Amino acid sequence: MTLLGSWTQGEHSFGGVSHPTYRKGTGPGVIVIHEIPGITPTVIAFAQEVVDAGFTVVMPSLFGTPEAPMNALNAAKSLARVCVSREFTTLATGVTTPVAGWLRSLARELHDELGGPGVGALGMCFTGGFALAMMVDTSVVAPVLAQPSAPFAVSPRRSRDLNLSPGDLAVVKERAAAGCQVLGLRFSKDPTVGRRFGTLERELGEAFIKVEFGGLGHSTVTEQRQQEGVDRVLAFFGEKLR
DSSP: OOTTTTSEEEEEEETTEEEEEEEEOSSSEEEEEOOTTSSOHHHHHHHHHHHHTTOEEEEEOOSSOTTOOOOHHHHHHHHHHHHHOTTOOSSOSSOOOTHHHHHHHHHHHHHHHHOSSOEEEEEEGGGTTHHHHHTTSTTEEEEEEESOOOSOOSSHHHHHOOSOOHHHHHHHHHHHHTTOOEEEEEETTOTTTTTHHHHHHHHHGGGEEEEEESSSOOOTTTTTOOHHHHHHHHHHHHHHHO
16 A cells, blocks of 8 residues: 555645645644655655544645655755746745645635634645645634745845735734734754744744754654654644644
8 A cells, every 4th residue: 555545535626726635534624735845755644643633634735746755856856846836936025825825725625624613734844834824714723834944045035034925914913913823843953944933923923833943954743853843733733623
């Protein structure tokens, strides 16, 4: 059996765009958005931990080949794909990644089906900030940002940017002020995250929960998996979704 053999494959369409999805579990809904290069074995392993904790997990496949390992070749292929795709922004500041609309639609559909207070969303690395953009929709009540790395932190301005338009940022701040908390995870010396956590603290105040690990690691819940980080994520989902 393949790593995704026990997952149910589907498809979600919105705005003329379709992507495959993989679903498993029972309980409140959580959308796990993979990092570059795609739904790797470690992403699947993390998603399985969320399933085992009592959640219905949906993993959209936005780019890359599902089950392909994390390596330089696969990362380069996926990076080339996202850099030319109109669904993603890599360098622009003050804009929301276009794929956010598709992800919000997926969240609404899952919430409509499962009910409850809402769904959780976790993005990682390049997709880390996508969970924040999904928070614009009220169906998302537990956004988690694992080492958010877009737009690419090639300048101080870009390293501070949250990959949100001014209008979407205003909605996120309004929801945060009303009590919707945001969980963020990173290694303290990870250069790809840049200065975004400072921006999150300034814009969201006490609604932003920061979890930091020492050193130069990057993938907090996958390649350089931190048990404390996984535990904090699962506890956050449990608190907000049950």
